[in-house]
Amino acid sequence: MTLQLKMVKPFAQGGNRLCFVHPLNRERCIKVRRPDFTLADCRRKKGFPKNLRPLAYFDDNRKEYRAIQQLQRSVGPSIFDHVYRCFGFVDTDLGPGLETELIRDADGLISLSLKQFLWEFGYTEPCRQAIEQLTVFWQGEKVPSRDLLTHNIVVQMGRQGAISRLVAIDGLGSPTLVPFRWLPQKIQVKRVATRLQRFESRLSEFVSNCTGGKQPSRVGMLIHRDDSLSKVDAEGVVRDVRR
Ligand SMILES: Nc1ncnc2c1ncn2[C@@H]1O[C@H](COP(=O)(O)OP(=O)(O)OP(=O)(O)O)[C@@H](O)[C@H]1O
Numbered sequence: 001m002t003l004q005l006k007m008v009k010p011f012a013q014g015g016n017r018l019c020f021v022h023p024l025n026r027e028r029c030i031k032v033r034r035p036d037f038t039l040a041d042c043r044r045k046k047g048f049p050k051n052l053r054p055l056a057y058f059d060d061n062r063k064e065y066r067a068i069q070q071l072q073r074s075v076g077p078s079i080f081d082h083v084y085r086c087f088g089f090v091d092t093d094l095g096p097g098l099e100t101e102l103i104r105d106a107d108g109l110i111s112l113s114l115k116q117f118l119w120e121f122g123y124t125e126p127c128r129q130a131i132e133q134l135t136v137f138w139q140g141e142k143v144p145s146r147d148l149l150t151h152n153i154v155v156q157m158g159r160q161g162a163i164s165r166l167v168a169i170d171g172l173g174s175p176t177l178v179p180f181r182w183l184p185q186k187i188q189v190k191r192v193a194t195r196l197q198r199f200e201s202r203l204s205e206f207v208s209n210c211t212g213g214k215q216p217s218r219v220g221m222l223i224h225r226d227d228s229l230s231k232v233d234a235e236g237v238v239r240d241v242r243r
């Protein structure tokens with residue numbers, strides 16, 4: 001069966017993929033390559049010598065699926081406390097789609113990215129604690145990842161406005177050719193620590209930009225019906241599209 005997505009509005013998009021609510025299961029997300037930025041476009045943009053690599057190398061869906069399977073094997077089921085589940089590939093009219101867990105808040109709305117959360121609600125104490133929890137987990141389990149970016153982590157809210165957990169939905173797996181678990185423990189620890197330091201400094205820069213009123217880019221923001229990102233009206237509008 002081919003899922004029909006062309007006529008459906010995605011709930012979000014990143015630099016590479018469009019994200020849809022699964023038309024037959026509201027608990028799942030389907031991610032497809034952006035038709036306006038194909039794998040070939042992505043490869044072309046890289047320049048020499050990276051553009052010599054095969055197209056499959058640039059396929060985020062394929063890399064992510066593999067990386068999450070590997071994480072499940074090496075860390076065990078607790079990895080899904082902070083990383084979303086991936087279920088494999090489905091056919092869609094926009095090409096192969098990666099079927100994943102869709103992270104929703106306790107009230108059923110699609111969770112905001114950390115980027116959008118920080119912009120809309122600020123760097124609150126519960127948010128600081130949730131970041132600390134994620135950081136401790138990442139370090140303890142030595143989770144291999146690319147740079148941790150605020151738009152690749154979502155903030156799942158529980159009841160009464162408390163944060164339940166932060167979940168990584170992109171940027172997983174090691175970017176290097178040598179499999180991460182083959183590296184000596186010391187190097188694994190160092191690599192993870194470096195990612196976390198970079199995350200921390202990027203986070204402080206982002207928070208201070210937000211405090212200064214600098215509007216963030218649209219990547220990783222849920223798509224609003226009127227496409228506005230105004231702080232004043234965002235909440236109502238966002239809630240409308242997060243169903
Ligand atoms: N499973 C999910 N549950 C909730 N929100 C999600 C989920 N997957 C993606 N999102 C939202 O969609 C946005 C874009 O998704 P994603 O990061 O997968 O796209 P991308 O094109 O791979 O990103 P990048 O620009 O980092 O390459 C995220 O920032 C997040 O807000």
Ligand SMILES: [Mg+2]
Nearest residue numbers: 014151152170
């Ligand atoms: Mg992303």
